[in-house]
Amino acid sequence: MAVSDRHFWAPAPPAVPDADIASAATEVRVRLFGALAPAGLPQPVVLRLAPPATVASVLASLGRVLGPERVTDLADTHGRKRRTCRLFVDGRAVDEVETALVPGARRTDIEIIVLAGIEGG
Amino acid sequence: MRTTAYPSTAPATDDDAWIQSSCALCYGSCSILAHRVDGVVVKIEGNPESAVGKGRLCGKGVSGLMTHYDPHRLKKPLRRTNPRKGLHEDPGWKEISWEEALDEIAAVLRRLRAEDPRKLVIQRTTTVTASGMPFRAFAGAFGTPNVSTSGGGIHCGNGAHLISGTMHASWSIVPDFAYCNYAMYFGASKGHAAGHASCSNMGLAAEARARGMKMVVIDPMANFAGAKATEWVPIRVGTDAALALAMAHVLVRELGACDFAYLQAKTNGPYLIGPDRRYMRDSASNRPLVWDRSAGAARPFSDVAATDMALEGEYEVGGVRCEPAFAKLKAHLAKFTPEWAEGVCTVPARDIRRLAAEFAAEARIGSTITIEGVTLPYRPVAAIAFRGNQGHLNSNYNFIAVDLLNQLVGAADVVGACLGFNPACAGFPETGRLRYVPKADADGLMVAGMWLGFHYPYPPTEPRAPQNLGLQDLFVMGLNSAFLNSADQEAYWRTFDLPYRPEALINFGCNLVMAIGNAETVAQSLQRLKFMVSFDLFLTETSRFADIVLPDASYLQMTDSRSNFPFMFSLPGGMGEWCWPIRQPVVPPDGEQRPFADVLLDLAERIGIGADLNAAYNAAMNLEPPYRLDPDRRYRYEEICDADLKNTFGPTRGLDWFRQHGLIKWKKQPQEVYWRAFVDVRVPIYWEYLPPVWEAIDAICAPRGVHVPRAFYEPLPDFLPCASHRCAKPDFDFYAFYYRDIVHTNSFTMENPWLDEAARLDPFSYAIAINADSARRRGLRDGAAVWVESETGRRVQGRLRFTQAIHPEGLGIAACAGHWSDDMPVARGKGVFFNELLELDFEHLSPINLSLDLCARVRVTLVEEAAR
Numbered sequence: 002m003a004v005s006d007r008h009f010w011a012p013a014p015p016a017v018p019d020a021d022i023a024s025a026a027t028e029v030r031v032r033l034f035g036a037l038a039p040a041g042l043p044q045p046v047v048l049r050l051a052p053p054a055t056v057a058s059v060l061a062s063l064g065r066v067l068g069p070e071r072v073t074d075l076a077d078t079h080g081r082k083r084r085t086c087r088l089f090v091d092g093r094a095v096d097e098v099e100t101a102l103v104p105g106a107r108r109t110d111i112e113i114i115v116l117a118g119i120e121g122g
Numbered sequence: 123m124r125t126t127a128y129p130s131t132a133p134a135t136d137d138d139a140w141i142q143s144s145c146a147l148c149y150g151s152c153s154i155l156a157h158r159v160d161g162v163v164v165k166i167e168g169n170p171e172s173a174v175g176k177g178r179l180c181g182k183g184v185s186g187l188m189t190h191y192d193p194h195r196l197k198k199p200l201r202r203t204n205p206r207k208g209l210h211e212d213p214g215w216k217e218i219s220w221e222e223a224l225d226e227i228a229a230v231l232r233r234l235r236a237e238d239p240r241k242l243v244i245q246r247t248t249t250v251t252a253s254g255m256p257f258r259a260f261a262g263a264f265g266t267p268n269v270s271t272s273g274g275g276i277h278c279g280n281g282a283h284l285i286s287g288t289m290h291a292s293w294s295i296v297p298d299f300a301y302c303n304y305a306m307y308f309g310a311s312k313g314h315a316a317g318h319a320s321c322s323n324m325g326l327a328a329e330a331r332a333r334g335m336k337m338v339v340i341d342p343m344a345n346f347a348g349a350k351a352t353e354w355v356p357i358r359v360g361t362d363a364a365l366a367l368a369m370a371h372v373l374v375r376e377l378g379a380c381d382f383a384y385l386q387a388k389t390n391g392p393y394l395i396g397p398d399r400r401y402m403r404d405s406a407s408n409r410p411l412v413w414d415r416s417a418g419a420a421r422p423f424s425d426v427a428a429t430d431m432a433l434e435g436e437y438e439v440g441g442v443r444c445e446p447a448f449a450k451l452k453a454h455l456a457k458f459t460p461e462w463a464e465g466v467c468t469v470p471a472r473d474i475r476r477l478a479a480e481f482a483a484e485a486r487i488g489s490t491i492t493i494e495g496v497t498l499p500y501r502p503v504a505a506i507a508f509r510g511n512q513g514h515l516n517s518n519y520n521f522i523a524v525d526l527l528n529q530l531v532g533a534a535d536v537v538g539a540c541l542g543f544n545p546a547c548a549g550f551p552e553t554g555r556l557r558y559v560p561k562a563d564a565d566g567l568m569v570a571g572m573w574l575g576f577h578y579p580y581p582p583t584e585p586r587a588p589q590n591l592g593l594q595d596l597f598v599m600g601l602n603s604a605f606l607n608s609a610d611q612e613a614y615w616r617t618f619d620l621p622y623r624p625e626a627l628i629n630f631g632c633n634l635v636m637a638i639g640n641a642e643t644v645a646q647s648l649q650r651l652k653f654m655v656s657f658d659l660f661l662t663e664t665s666r667f668a669d670i671v672l673p674d675a676s677y678l679q680m681t682d683s684r685s686n687f688p689f690m691f692s693l694p695g696g697m698g699e700w701c702w703p704i705r706q707p708v709v710p711p712d713g714e715q716r717p718f719a720d721v722l723l724d725l726a727e728r729i730g731i732g733a734d735l736n737a738a739y740n741a742a743m744n745l746e747p748p749y750r751l752d753p754d755r756r757y758r759y760e761e762i763c764d765a766d767l768k769n770t771f772g773p774t775r776g777l778d779w780f781r782q783h784g785l786i787k788w789k790k791q792p793q794e795v796y797w798r799a800f801v802d803v804r805v806p807i808y809w810e811y812l813p814p815v816w817e818a819i820d821a822i823c824a825p826r827g828v829h830v831p832r833a834f835y836e837p838l839p840d841f842l843p844c845a846s847h848r849c850a851k852p853d854f855d856f857y858a859f860y861y862r863d864i865v866h867t868n869s870f871t872m873e874n875p876w877l878d879e880a881a882r883l884d885p886f887s888y889a890i891a892i893n894a895d896s897a898r899r900r901g902l903r904d905g906a907a908v909w910v911e912s913e914t915g916r917r918v919q920g921r922l923r924f925t926q927a928i929h930p931e932g933l934g935i936a937a938c939a940g941h942w943s944d945d946m947p948v949a950r951g952k953g954v955f956f957n958e959l960l961e962l963d964f965e966h967l968s969p970i971n972l973s974l975d976l977c978a979r980v981r982v983t984l985v986e987e988a989a990r
Binding site for chain 2: 009010032034035036037038040073077078079081083084085087089091092093094112114115116117118119120
């Protein structure tokens, strides 16, 4: 197709992790809200993840804490995060489960809530 | 960026001020200027500074002050004293304090949340677009997935939104008015005072027509768009797919008029399809294969230059015979001849060929144009569709077939073509925030960059045994669902072992018993609830079912940082400006009226979900540090709006700045508006993923004895008849259909006296439009009182209005009229309640996207004859 400026939407290059800290374990403190936070669940849920820690490993660990019924609200049977599951790593929204947590960070804070999927208008 | 300062909100007495805000008489939410004199709103106009409306305001918008000053506005919370609920039961309202009301509501909600939060249902009207965010946040905080937008929900665009999202990464589609030369409207009225970006599009469409854009309107009735069209093509109700597929047949098989370069680069047309109807995939990467004509071999699509991809031919890959998807489509289209289509849709075959030829010629395939120094593909044709096209059992294919015309000639999100509403935004220049753009998934297919909810159109969610009352987690191509109120809801919930039942409803401004289907069925669903609370401006037929009614503030009395959903809903497509207006109070609440968003915050505290609600706002508004709400702090809604605005526009542009300036705007760039040429994504002309969706649904349904027809989930579109097309009863010779009256929004504006007067002056608003020749042949008289009876025996009464501007088999009924409640004295007894003719059950829902079939085969009988 005849167009110019093909690089207008090019994404920024990903940051390269520091090799010295990439092998350290990550402490993850997960705060759950809404349907994910039944009365009596101790908050936050503290996870200690071996490298390379990703959002997928957070969801997998949470599944063991929350039980199989609740985890279906977080991810489908293939481990893909549901769109309705809104997950924030240190305040930043993350959609891709392959997203790596900051390697070697002393502590990562994650907030998760499930929102209704349906809208109209 | 340019802004204009208007006088800020001043004390509500001894003043004379024009306040910049946003309309809420329909979901278009156009920008307004409200003139306040001595504390009284005396006039409302469009705001010429805003791109949302472009200074225009429709009849509904200018009449808004009559709704605001309705003498029946609620001023105190009410509690019913009559425990019996019914369509004609007097609730025996008793005024109570806010404390009593909220304590009682909170007690119920605390119990439900402890038992199972999914027992709460939230319904809200579409009319107030800004209500989406607070109710989405509240539902998430409470923990219920059961939300619906019902005030137009079922009459809204289940098919239109999902297909627009899949093909154009947007909620809806529109011609690129500034450059389009030939627009085909299939059951749509974009640019004719209704729908998304309504007032902006009104101006753009008028300018396009004046410039010479040919507008062909395909519709059973020539009303708002048809009356201004170059050509009106009357079509049998619900048969759009037949016409569009026949046009595609002519383009592909008779004229060979396709943009092959576009099909190679921007669709899955080159993907090889095996005998199992699935993609042939590369064993190493799992990517779909294409046939590389240069290499003479099958290779992953991502490794082949688009110009080398074969669109036709038959190939053998690893011993398996396969064909490109385009070749499959071409073969599939063979049966949809214009002669076949004429028998289905009644449009003469010669006209179908002429329209297809005009569309192909005007597409100027291969041409380019330079806009602001950027060279772009130029395809000045568009085929658009909306509610009328897709409010049928065949919803999905009706819409897919129309959009296929755009795809075949490469008229998708390029200059002059069919555009999504702003699918790509590079963000506010000073912060880079709110940047979104479609992206490709592993198969190369487009995933929308922004969506109105979290139920994205593509990729489809994995079907599961339903946990939602609406069954949308099973029927994953569906949005709003009739199962929240259907006659057969309990049977399906039992069939699927749904582990809970709805017990409470929070209703925001919906008149459910009028807005969805026949009143009896909806009323029964409301009677089954144990508790209902309703936020209302005034009492309606539906608030009669409430246990507690809360007096809402009007749109002239409240604040909202997102009066429009950014930017794929109210902002017009095409070149121009990005624009973010707010809503701000013009006058204070009267009596004990309170804005709903603050009431929800108050309720959350009482229930003990304040932290959850803050987290839900963070998630729904995508707030980032340092503007994220502290879960453990209590906020007013204005503070949340302030955080939302600063989050996008920086620390100096919070709510105070917006109160002063009303809106912010900046220039769009060609790379944003015509993003398709710059973003490496493809869209399906072969819907390979639909059969697996059906297989997954069927695996859940079949063991439970629920039959889901596979025909609705095929990879290539077809014409499938509505229930009305299959009716063989004698004398049932008309297709009754509903259409949006441009002077009314859903059922709520019927109570506005100015709009009522306008509707009474319109010969059709409160009448039943019928083809004069057809009527005379049946001995009917213009103005005669008639019964309109559905094949299931439901009937409504009205007066006929003869016209030549309706299909000979059509019976057009406007709006959600026919109110019967004493609480709406202006609306009571006027017009015809079309929805009463509609069945509300699975048999009348699209089995793929849950769209309710909005046509009914009917018999028309003179009232005097029926009396005899």
